[in-house]
Amino acid sequence: MSGQIDDLPPLRDVIARHELMAKKALGQNFLLDLNLTSRIARQAGPLDGHDVVEVGPGPGGLTRAILAAGARRVIAIERDRRCLPALAEIAARYPGRLEVIEGDALATDAAHRIERPARIIANLPYNVATPLLAGWLLAEPWPAWFCSMTLMFQKEVAQRICAQPGSKDYGRLSILSQWRCEPHIAFDVGPKAFTPPPKVTSSVVVLEPRQAPLACRSGDLERVTQAAFGQRRKMLRQSLKPLGGAPLLEKAGIDPERRAETLDVAEFVALANAIR
Ligand code: SAM
Numbered sequence: 640m641s642g643q644i645d646d647l648p649p650l651r652d653v654i655a656r657h658e659l660m661a662k663k664a665l666g667q668n669f670l671l672d673l674n675l676t677s678r679i680a681r682q683a684g685p686l687d688g689h690d691v692v693e694v695g696p697g698p699g700g701l702t703r704a705i706l707a708a709g710a711r712r713v714i715a716i717e718r719d720r721r722c723l724p725a726l727a728e729i730a731a732r733y734p735g736r737l738e739v740i741e742g743d744a745l746a747t748d749a750a751h752r753i754e755r756p757a758r759i760i761a762n763l764p765y766n767v768a769t770p771l772l773a774g775w776l777l778a779e780p781w782p783a784w785f786c787s788m789t790l791m792f793q794k795e796v797a798q799r800i801c802a803q804p805g806s807k808d809y810g811r812l813s814i815l816s817q818w819r820c821e822p823h824i825a826f827d828v829g830p831k832a833f834t835p836p837p838k839v840t841s842s843v844v845v846l847e848p849r850q851a852p853l854a855c856r857s858g859d860l861e862r863v864t865q866a867a868f869g870q871r872r873k874m875l876r877q878s879l880k881p882l883g884g885a886p887l888l889e890k891a892g893i894d895p896e897r898r899a900e901t902l903d904v905a906e907f908v909a910l911a912n913a914i915r
Contacts, residue, residue: 644673644707647732653698654834657725661835665719666764668833669697675832676704676762682825682845683758683789686710690757692785694744694771695764697722699729705760706733713737714752716744744771750784757784762791765837769796769812776815777857781848788820788846797824797842809900810871811864817904818853818860820846853904859911867899867907874898882914 650671653659661667670676679701680686687709696702696715699722705713706729713736715726720741730737740747745767749759763771768790775788792800795808800816801824802808816822825843830836863882870878876885876895885895891913893906902910 644677645703645732647703647729650698650700653725653728657698657721659698659721659725662719664766666695666766666768667697667719668762668765668835668837670700670762670832671834672832673700673704675828676701677708678826679762679789679791679843680704680708680760682843683760683787686758688756689786690714690753690755692716692749692753692757692759692761694759694761696726696739697762698725701760701762702726702729702737706736711736712754714740714749716740716742716747716749718743745774750778753784755784756786759785759788759790761789765793768792772800772812773815776819779857781819781852782850783848786848788848789825789843790846791828791841791843793837794827794840794842797844800844800846804901804903806900810868811861814864814904814907815857815860816846818849818908820848822846853908855908855911856915859914860907863907863910863914864899867902867910871899875902879910887913 661669686705688711690712691705691710693702693705693713693715696717702713702715715737717739723739723741726739798808799810799812800822802813822844825845828841866882867875867878874896875888878899879887888895891909
């Protein structure tokens, strides 16, 4: 069940020995099955010759899979210092290939620590998953420092990332994600795969950065999507009134009577450029 990918002890033993009781406030739901963590790592594509940034390695189940899959180096950012001794054992097994940074991933700039090509792979802490993704999606300059992101989210968030116009899940996160990346859900992971089990199903999402996204300023795209989806049931001429209303929509070539959820990414980009 736990999978044999290295000669390190089973994760259950690691957690017991280091007394790593999961803390809810840190979004700690650990993966103990190394077959599953290896499957997640495989979704990222080839890892040899790549640096990998991992947020929240915890006791190291996914870290071990990434290293066993041949990553050149893993830069792992972990907020919970209780995990550091367990991660030090992995670093000793893979000399020179695991750098652990103790700190908050939201306040840590990974970009200048990596050598390209680099990928991001993480079983994200759910409480900060969306702000972390937004930070990576808004990276400047673009194309960004990473060539893929392979991330575990709550299924509901994964569906919002990948949603198409007209669906109930379609919103700001869909537009931001699909403007700069091509996202897809690789597979779902049920609660029982985690220790402790969360209440909801999770999904692994792979986001491949677009080399040439439609041109606009990210701040302008954020402003129009925020206004449009802030009142998603209203016609755009109403919801976008503070940004220019019907004349703005006409300038962008969009019918002012449409609603936010019917516009595709290209139309939101046209609106973002029209507010300049
Ligand atoms: N990667 C491990 C696994 O798959 O078993 C643990 C994943 S667990 C869902 C999330 C991890 O992120 C925990 O180890 C937690 O301590 C860490 N974490 C929570 N908030 C963080 C933050 N702001 N910055 C860095 N790590 C954080």
